[in-house]
Amino acid sequence: MSKLLEVKDLKVSFDTYNGEVQAVRGVSFDLDKGETLAIVGESGSGKSVTSMALMKLLAGQGFIKEGQVLLEGVDLVKKSEKEMQKIRGKDISMVFQDPMTSLNPTMKIGNQIMEGLIKHQNMNRENAKKRAIELLNQVGIPQPEVRMNQYPHQFSGGMRQRVVIAIALACNPKVLIADEPTTALDVTIQAQILELMKEIQKEVDSAIIFITHDLGVVANVADKVAVMYAGKIIEMGTVDDIFYNPKHPYTWGLLGSMPTPDSTDEELYAIPGTPPNMLKPPVGDAFAPRNEFALEIDTVMEPPMFKVSDTHYAATWLLHPDAPNIEPPETVKQRMQGFANTGRKDGDK
């Protein structure tokens, strides 16, 4: 059987005054029902642009330059805007980063949830209302009947994010994209929202694409991880692959730079340098200038995806049979072990 979602060689650019910004440069991944894929990477690596491209909601002068987005075998890239309006909110929906601004301030919460139901499921107002109350219940909002008639400013940040999740879930989407859904929230609320998303995952069986900076969150919620750098996925694998057997020096850097509960500041590792300018992506491996393990070939030729195992791929020349055998630096190794351990413990709770 074919996959629920297959993204093939997706390329997204923005036309700007200075030229074409190549934000996403060939991203491929696939996703099964009930699976959670985490996309991680530094700021500007193209995570949000990728997710907006899946919904064909690119801002400004953004456009899909190449590639396919196959949802149950149907290519969304070829769909017209009118057709996409029937797909958005029904088959694919999205939870955004900032719950404080992602709800319409002058529309009642109830109406904002009911809108999609009325549109996509042809419900009358009465049924839509019942379903909306049900949804508010499901995302853990007390007194849903009262809350239905309130406005966003009457909700706290965490509550708003629950409402946004309710809106996204309204029509039982096949794919739910969450773009840093907990970044704007404080730590305890973050944990609650993550817990909620995991529960929902079990109940509705949507596939989830979870975008985050936070590798701690990844260990907690994801099945698969895609690591993005400069508009490409440079390493892809199961959570275990990425945490116990990372192959790309950039992934090493990310793991080394994530704090864990028992780490001190001095131990934290920072990847040197800054990401490349996407107006002129470099030749060769885009990460090479920041990579202490870069080989000569990195500056001339881009590494292909090397297969590590059936689930695990990484784009680094270090995996070439002729490459010298390089191990992650000892500090990073320790950090990633400690980090993975705490992640596991959380996950087992």
Add this chain to the structure above:
Amino acid sequence: MTRYILRRLWYMFITLFIIATVSFFLMKMLPGSPLNAEDKLSESQKQIVLEKYGLNDPVPVQYAKYMGGLVKGDLGISFAFDNTPVTDILVDRIGPSALLGFQALVVGTLLGILLGLTASIFRNGPLDYTSTTIAVLGTSIPSFVFAGLLQYVFAVKLGLLPVALWGEFKHTILPTIALAIHPMATAARFTRTEMVEVLHSNYITTARAKGVTESGIIWKHGLRNALIPLVTVIGPMAVSLMTGSMVIEQIFAIPGIGEQFVTSVMVNDYPTIMGTTLMFAFLFVAIILVIDLLYGLIDPRIRLAGGSK
């Protein structure tokens, strides 16, 4: 909420008191006297007239007398129209001014919203530039120039509408248009700016992600949020209409308050000047109050804040 309104009414009263005081003394500094035109009178006759109207009293005494009357709702007797109380003159004249102002405000705001909305939807296209040009012309060209143009084209050349005077609906058309240009331009610019900002906001992306159609985005999610702040400029717009009306009423010979004010200043008819000034001031503060209350009604965020006070 009631306490809030009461407090606002109290401020309104203070404001009017200050305006009355300041304009009373400013008016006394106007050059000339009410008797300028009557040079035929002998010196002793003049004295009798001045005595009769209390104009020989020291200014502070005149002020005290005037304010005393004002508290009782007595605005004095006009110098120019023998023995007509100023209140009667105002009551007589408020009708045309109010009608004109209201028509201009409604027409101007609605057209302006439409213009600004079109511009924001077709951002950076020809329609946007056209609408921006209209808005810029509308703000920078004074309304009396439009008035003259309108009279020339529609009344003199085409003979479609009367040049001036008052009485039927057709008399109101040209002055309404002339007056509406300013509010229209303001509303157009404001709506465009707000709408462009709203369309870029996160909740619009949320709505799009729900599958809301383009028309739903604009009418249901966009416009309402863009128009709420417009309510705040309706106050200043109404005020600029009042000042505009002084000239426009003069040009179209409309028996309104603006025209009365201009005539009264010419002849130093003190009580009428004071009366019209206070009338304008009252309308001004009343409009601001109504707008503020209205704003609270249509913006749920403010509604709550007001309610919990």
